Amino acid sequence: MKTFHSKSLIATIILFLLVLPVIANDVDEKSLLWKISGKGLKKESYLFGTIHIICQDQFFMDERIENALESTQKIALELNMMDPNMMKEMQQLSVNKDFKNIKGDLTADQAAALDEFLTKSYGAGLDQLGILKPFVLSSMVMLKMLPCEQQSSYEMFFVEKAKDRQLEMVGLESVAFQVGIFDEIPQKIQIEDLAKLVTDDEGMEEFESLVAAYLEEDIEELYSLIADNDMFKEYGDLLLADRNANWIPVIEELIHQQPTFIAVGSGHLASESGVIALLRKAGYTVEAVM
Template sequence: MNRLVKSILTTLLSFLSVTMISQENDNTNLWKIEGDEIKTSYLFGTMHLIPQKDFVLKDKVKRAFDSSALVVLELDMSDPGFMQDMMAHAYLEEGTELKSFMDDNEYELLDNFLKDKTGIGMQMYNTMKPFMLMSVILMGSVDEPLASFEVTLMQMAKESDKQIKGLETIATQVGVFDATPYERQLDDLLDMIKNLDESTALFNTMAQLYISEDIDALYDYMDDYMNGDMEMMARFLDDRNNNWIPEITKLSKEASTFYGVGAAHLAGDQGLIKLLRKAGYTVTPVMD
């Protein structure tokens, strides 16, 4: 499976065993952020989709959540206009179809796969952007119930009357995918279908890696699967991390905040933990 597929898979699945040569961070998905002029806040690494049987929201996470006044995710999915905005960015320009980026054999392969997994063929998805089609394929390919930390956190925030905000807009997140030509995205999507067992294994490995809370191993695993492609790592992780730091600073000055982002954003030289420390904040692991 090539690098773009791996990067998109890890993005869609929270950018989620591996033996490390060196261990920089403690094994935890939850970190406390403290510093001058900000209110104590928490950074929680999520996995956007995880098998229901593996889904656990630990007590330490619940305590951090309860002590926070504001909940911030990558996207504010509670916004009434969220789905409308998502749909506005999910489709190709008018008059453009995915079929024009593939030959007949490739189109037939996709059509048959979708009919088998979802009961609906390519005709329904022909104007959808490749990254959205990949989401459909991933959901249809997993033969077990899935859970989402983001959906759970959003529901908890609503039940406790906590305000919800997003670190970035849908347009920004979609732009990460749009920067790659559709032809290449479709080539990689077809490659994923042809190597579905490997895709499933990747998902299961990421889930186990996430459960272990070994954020350094998770980051190294992702880097290895993208063959050290620095441009891809920058686009999907590093650039976004750097863009989030000013937002985190601003929001944490206003209120004690619980941040929930994909766990692969935490570690690495350009990960949120190091970037927050570089910005002058104390970032410590929450172990229990």
């Protein structure tokens, strides 16, 4: 079985939703949960870092997080996953222009390996699935490469919480915007990274290290494990910094309306251009909940 290639740009994007630039020196606490207060807020809101795919036996949800959820009145994710139109829109935006099949952009060996993997995992090969954008195929491949049969999603956990408590859920950005980020990355690069997923056997240990750092809530270690991604240096602003900056006015409006639980990819928390630092620069007190 081929393993996860953690140095792949697309792999990093999918698993940690567009991880980290430089870790700021004042964000050194080991925590995924942060309390937001000050600047006229009547009640605290919370910021939580997720990992988008994790084995079910590694999923954790402790009393701190549960209490933070119970004290808030709205949940904000990167995308509003309770929007009934989200899946339809995602499907429409996941197909290559003019239904172009990427099979012809792969070498014969790459195409054969990807076709075999997709057929074995999904019952359909490149002839059927090759019309999907490379980042979609990458996510499909990685889902089947995780070292477990059962996976869990923090985002879906929060969706169920919102349903149980009848809380409103909102998104910090739209599906069209998020998919559009990938459209700005040359497809050739995405295809090469997709091919690496099914042709390169290295990287499982690195993937396990990333998960271990997440479970230890060590955002600085997460950065050190992925900082050698050369392609991220070229697209870091597009993938992360610009999005963080775009989110701040949205978050400010939400937390001044009512206490909000904000859950985004853990890579968005740290760095001098991360959400924690930007909220502090905007005048809020942001403290780790240990």
